[in-house]
Amino acid sequence: MKTVGLIGAPTDVGASVRGAGMGPDALRVAGLYEALRAHQLNVIDHGNLAGPPTPWTPPKGGVRHLEEVVAWNRTVFDRVAAVLAAGHTPLLMGGDHCLAVGSISAVARHCRIARRHLRVIWLDAHADVNTETISPSGNVHGMPVACLLGHGPKSLVGWSGQSAALAPEDIDFIGIRSVDADEKQAINRLGLQVYDMRHIDEHGMRNTMTEALHDVDEETHLHVSFDLDCLDPLDAPGVGTGVPGGPTYREMQLCMEMIADTGRLGSLDVVEINPALDVRNRTAELAVDFVKSLFGASTLAR
Numbered sequence: 001m002k003t004v005g006l007i008g009a010p011t012d013v014g015a016s017v018r019g020a021g022m023g024p025d026a027l028r029v030a031g032l033y034e035a036l037r038a039h040q041l042n043v044i045d046h047g048n049l050a051g052p053p054t055p056w057t058p059p060k061g062g063v064r065h066l067e068e069v070v071a072w073n074r075t076v077f078d079r080v081a082a083v084l085a086a087g088h089t090p091l092l093m094g095g096d097h098c099l100a101v102g103s104i105s106a107v108a109r110h111c112r113i114a115r116r117h118l119r120v121i122w123l124d125a126h127a128d129v130n131t132e133t134i135s136p137s138g139n140v141h142g143m144p145v146a147c148l149l150g151h152g153p154k155s156l157v158g159w160s161g162q163s164a165a166l167a168p169e170d171i172d173f174i175g176i177r178s179v180d181a182d183e184k185q186a187i188n189r190l191g192l193q194v195y196d197m198r199h200i201d202e203h204g205m206r207n208t209m210t211e212a213l214h215d216v217d218e219e220t221h222l223h224v225s226f227d228l229d230c231l232d233p234l235d236a237p238g239v240g241t242g243v244p245g246g247p248t249y250r251e252m253q254l255c256m257e258m259i260a261d262t263g264r265l266g267s268l269d270v271v272e273i274n275p276a277l278d279v280r281n282r283t284a285e286l287a288v289d290f291v292k293s294l295f296g297a298s299t300l301a302r
Contacts (some may be wrong), residue, residue: 001044004032004081007092008048011074013068014098014141015239017284018056021115024048026238026275026284032093035292044088049075059138062131069140070155074101077159080106080144084105084267091291094271096240097128098140105159107223107267108166109149116221120171121259122210123252125192125243126178126188134182141272142180146172149190154297168192172212174255175200178243191292197245205229206253209258219267223261224294228273228283235254235286236286238278249286256293265294 008024028045051072055065059086076092081102083090092103102122111118122128122145130142130154140156147156148171150164159165169229173194179187187194195208203211216222233242235249247255259265270291273284 001040003042003044003088003194004036005088005090006043006045007065007076007079007083007090008046009051009072009095009224010048010052011051011072011095012097013051013054013065013072013155014095015025015096015240016137016139017274019020019274020094020096020240020272021054022275023095023271023273023284026273026281027093027195027270027287030281030284030288032201032291035288036295039292039294039297041297046236047081049079050182050296051075051135054223062133062138062161063140064138066153066155069098073099073156076102077106080207080213080267081110084110088184089265090267092269094269094273096141097124097225097227097271098144099271100144101126101156101159103267103269104148104223107221109219112161117219118166118170118221119216119224121224122174123175123224123230123255125175125229125246126192126227126241127173127176127183127192128181129186129192129291130180134180134186136180141259146186148220151168173210174212175247178244182233196197197247200247200251205247205254206258209255212256214264216262216264220262220264222259222264223267224265225269226287226290227271227272228287231286238281238283239272241272252290253293256290257298260296268294277278
C-alpha cells in the first residue's frame with residue numbers, strides 16, 4: 001500500500017497577502033486525510049512545520065523576507081527529504097508557493113541519487129520566473145521556478161547539490177495567464193515550455209496534457225506543484241492572487257486524471273489556499289477533489 005506523508009507548512013512568508021498560512025488546516029478541515037484513506041492509501045499526517053513569523057517588511061535588495069523564506073524552505077527541504085527517504089510520497093500543504101524551492105530541491109536530490117528523471121508539472125496562473133532583479137513586488141512566491149533553475153537569490157539556489165535543481169526541459173507549465181513584462185523575456189530566453197490558457201483554449205486540455213506527458217516513462221518521477229490560483233477564481237475564490245479565465249473544474253479534473261494515468265506521481269505541492277478570502281472552505285474542498293484524482297480516483301475503473 002502506497003504511503004502518503006502530509007506535511008503542513010503554515011506560512012505566507014513569500015506572499016503579499018495574509019492568509020495562506022492557514023492553508024494546511026483548511027485542507028485538513030476539507031477532509032484530505034480521510035479522502036486519501038478512503039482511496040486505499042496509507043496516510044501519515046506529520047503535522048505542521050514550525051518557522052519564523054512573517055515580518056511584513058518592505059523588500060531589501062529586491063526580495064521581501066529573504067531570511068525567513070530561507071528558514072521555511074530549509075525546514076520544508078529537510079522534511080520532504082525524510083519522507084522520500086522513508087519510501088513515502090510527500091504531499092506538501094502550503095502555505096505560499098515560495099515553499100516549492102525547498103520541496104522540489106529535496107525531490108531533485110532524491111531523484112539524482114535514485115537515478116530517476118524528475119519532471120515537474122507546474123499548475124499555476126503565474127509562471128513564477130521572476131528574480132530579485134526583475135520582480136515588481138519582491139515577493140518570493142513569484143520566484144521559485146527561477147530559483148530552481150539556478151537564477152534566483154544566491155541563498156535560495158543550489159540546494160539540490162547542483163547549481164540548478166531543474167533544467168528548462170524538466171518543467172511544463174499548465175494554465176498560465178499572468179506573466180510580468182520582464183518575466184516574458186526570461187521565459188523566452190530560457191526556452192521554457194509554457195502551455196498558457198490560449199494554448200488550452202485552442203487545443204483543449206486533453207491534447208495539452210498528451211503533449212506535456214508524452215515522454216514520461218517508467219524512469220520518471222513526476223512532481224506536481226499545484227497552485228490553486230491555476231483555477232478560475234469563480235470556482236476557487238480562496239486565493240491571494242486570483243486571475244480570471246483559468247481552467248474549468250472539468251478541465252482540471254481531466255488534467256489530474258491524465259497525470260494519474262501515467263502511474264508516475266511521486267510527490268506533490270498544494271499551495272496558495274487562502275481561507276481568509278474563501279467561501280465556506282470551497283477552495284480547499286476543490287483541492288481535495290483534485291488531489292484524489294491525482295492519486296487515481298475516477299468515475300469508472302480504467
